[in-house]
Amino acid sequence: MDLVSAKQIGAGLAVIALAGVGVGIGHIFAALVNSVARNPASRDRVFGLAILGFALTEAVALYALVIAFIILFV
Amino acid sequence: MTAVAASGSIDALSQFELHPALGEAGATVHFAQSNLMMIAAMVLTLLLLWGGMRPRAMVPGRLQAAAEMLYEFTYNMCVETIGPEGRRFFPFIFTLFLFILLGNLIGVFPYFFTFTSHISVTLALTLVVIIMVTLVGLWIHKLHFFSYFVPQGVPKALLPLLVPIEVLSYVSRIISLSVRLFANMMAGHVMLEVFGAFVVMLGAAGLIGIVPAAFALGVNVALIGFEILVAVLQAYVFAILSCIYLHDAVHLH
Numbered sequence: 001m002d003l004v005s006a007k008q009i010g011a012g013l014a015v016i017a018l019a020g021v022g023v024g025i026g027h028i029f030a031a032l033v034n035s036v037a038r039n040p041a042s043r044d045r046v047f048g049l050a051i052l053g054f055a056l057t058e059a060v061a062l063y064a065l066v067i068a069f070i071i072l073f074v
Numbered sequence: 075m076t077a078v079a080a081s082g083s084i085d086a087l088s089q090f091e092l093h094p095a096l097g098e099a100g101a102t103v104h105f106a107q108s109n110l111m112m113i114a115a116m117v118l119t120l121l122l123l124w125g126g127m128r129p130r131a132m133v134p135g136r137l138q139a140a141a142e143m144l145y146e147f148t149y150n151m152c153v154e155t156i157g158p159e160g161r162r163f164f165p166f167i168f169t170l171f172l173f174i175l176l177g178n179l180i181g182v183f184p185y186f187f188t189f190t191s192h193i194s195v196t197l198a199l200t201l202v203v204i205i206m207v208t209l210v211g212l213w214i215h216k217l218h219f220f221s222y223f224v225p226q227g228v229p230k231a232l233l234p235l236l237v238p239i240e241v242l243s244y245v246s247r248i249i250s251l252s253v254r255l256f257a258n259m260m261a262g263h264v265m266l267e268v269f270g271a272f273v274v275m276l277g278a279a280g281l282i283g284i285v286p287a288a289f290a291l292g293v294n295v296a297l298i299g300f301e302i303l304v305a306v307l308q309a310y311v312f313a314i315l316s317c318i319y320l321h322d323a324v325h326l327h
Contacts, residue, residue, distance in 0.1 A: 051307065052310075052311065052314065055307050055308065055310075055311045056254075056311070058258075059250075059253075059254040059257065059258065062254070062257035062258055062261045063253065063257060065257065065261045066253070066257045066260065066261065069086075069087070069260075069261075069264060073086065073087050074087075
């Protein structure tokens with residue numbers, strides 16, 4: 001296997017982490033819908049927390065993406 | 075862009091290269107476009123706050139309302155997260171928040187440069203935050219600060235294992251805080267570049283490529299909107315995490 005194809009397979013493997021991030025973001029918004037459905041008055045407070053959790057989880061996806069970019073381009 | 079269509083490969087990372095700004099004088103003192111954008115962010119902040127608050131109207135105009143909203147939003151974030159002591163750290167958090175917010179937002183516009191897409195910039199900002207947090211903790215609690223690394227209510231036998239973990243998690247904040255901002259901004263701009271290159275490559279393919287090229291252009295428009303969301307969100311996340319770290323240093327758990 002030459003270096004280029006090895007790099008492309010490696011970048012593909014690096015973004016498998018996105019599966020976990022997908023599950024995580026799904027959990028966050030499922031919990032948001034749940035809690036707003038139970039107590040609609042709490043929407044404003046809970047929404048900020050959900051967005052914070054979303055941003056922190058999404059950062060994990062971007063770590064994987066950065067590793068893939070490093071493998072591909074650097 | 076014609077080079078993209080000709081070579082057939084996407085050069086996504088060259089957009090982050092530094093070039094000397096302001097001609098010869100800038101080149102001799104290594105004044106890059108990144109530094110120019112930092113000054114632009116600073117000037118925009120000054121214009122927003124100083125220019126916006128100049129009328130001192132009872133019923134604020136648009137600019138004054140924006141300035142007041144940002145001020146109150148950050149003030150509430152500080153006080154709610156850190157506690158009553160948060161008022162002392164408000165100027166620092168407000169400066170940090172506005173600098174990163176405007177730095178992120180400037181980068182969405184064409185011909186501008188996102189200085190927060192360089193890890194050297196975000197790492198420097200993070201080091202300022204972490205060193206300040208540590209000094210605040212040491213200043214308020216003196217040597218008692220180091221009890222922060224000793225979890226309470228744990229069997230003594232486990233402490234040799236847990237204390238290094240606590241220290242490691244404290245130090246790894248430097249990496250997580252800096253890489254989060256840097257990775258978000260970099261990945262967003264790489265995605266814009268990749269979809270922009272798709273438009274050019276598919277458009278050059280002739281009649282058959284027009285429809286997918288239009289689709290890629292649509293995706294790019296949606297991505298710009300997403301980038302604005304991410305720019306605001308990441309500035310907020312950076313500021314609120316700084317607040318949370320300050321809360322830990324002030325209150326020790």
